[in-house]
Amino acid sequence: MAKEYAFLHEWDADAPQDAVFKALADARTYPEWWRPVYIEVEGDCEPSMGCTTKQHFKGKLPYTLRTTSEIVAYNPPNSFAVNVVGDLTGSGQWTLTPRDGMVHIRFDWTVFADRPLLKLLTPVARPLFRNNHDWSVERAQEGLEPYARAQAGLQPNP
Numbered sequence: 001m002a003k004e005y006a007f008l009h010e011w012d013a014d015a016p017q018d019a020v021f022k023a024l025a026d027a028r029t030y031p032e033w034w035r036p037v038y039i040e041v042e043g044d045c046e047p048s049m050g051c052t053t054k055q056h057f058k059g060k061l062p063y064t065l066r067t068t069s070e071i072v073a074y075n076p077p078n079s080f081a082v083n084v085v086g087d088l089t090g091s092g093q094w095t096l097t098p099r100d101g102m103v104h105i106r107f108d109w110t111v112f113a114d115r116p117l118l119k120l121l122t123p124v125a126r127p128l129f130r131n132n133h134d135w136s137v138e139r140a141q142e143g144l145e146p147y148a149r150a151q152a153g154l155q156p157n158p
Contacts, residue, residue, distance in 0.1 A: 003122050004090075005129065007109040009137045014157055015148035017096055017103040021077035023148050024094050024105075027053040027069060033147035037136045039064065049074045059132035065115070087115040105144075107137065 013020055023029050025047035030038035036058070043053030051071045058064040067086035073093075074080045081093045090111030097104045113122050113129070122129070146156050 003112050003119060005109075005111050005113065005126075005133070007107070007130075007133055007137075009107045009109075009134075010105065011141050012099060012102040012104050013145040013148065014102050015145050015154070016152045017098060018077045019148035019152040020103050020105065020144065021080075021096055022047075023144060023151065024096075025071070025074070025076065025080050027055060029147070030055070030057075033143035034140050035143060037139045047071060047074065047076075047080070057136075059136045061128065061132045063117075084111065087118065088112065089114045107140075109133075 023033060027041045028043050030041050038055065038057045040056040041053050043051065045051040049071055053069055055067050055069060056064060057067075065087040067084045067088055069082040069084045069092075072081050072083050072091075077096060079093065079095045081091060083091050088111040090109070092110075093106075093108040095106040095108075097106075113119055118129070149156060
């Protein structure tokens with residue numbers, strides 16, 4: 001059984017596309033709005049090609065992960081891509097498009113579980129790991145829109 005995990009998530013946010021893009025592209029903001037998933041993100045560069053950040057995060061399962069991400073494609077405010085190494089190795093692509101007065105968000109995430117315990121458990125625990133990832137992205141869906149609206153100076157949606 002392959003160790004690769006391929007995820008695709010799509011949703012709409014009622015917030016300005018620029019603000020959504022800035023929040024997603026700047027991983028240093030994740031602990032502010034992608035809670036309780038992101039514990040800490042370190043980085044000293046503004047989002048751009050080659051910018052690297054270190055992430056410490058968790059899902060609902062009782063373990064944490066550490067990765068380093070590098071922006072390898074950057075097309076504001078429409079898309080960016082990262083390569084990631086660490087407990088997970090692979091790539092992610094965020095694509096934003098206007099849709100019906102909102103912004104449509106597409107997140108493509110393809111990674112290998114490189115942490116030894118995750119490698120060992122992948123053949124039997126794959127459904128649990130997928131569920132853990134889905135739970136984590138649901139937290140992004142909950143936090144991104146209010147954060148982006150606040151950053152753009154807009155009131156929260158009722």
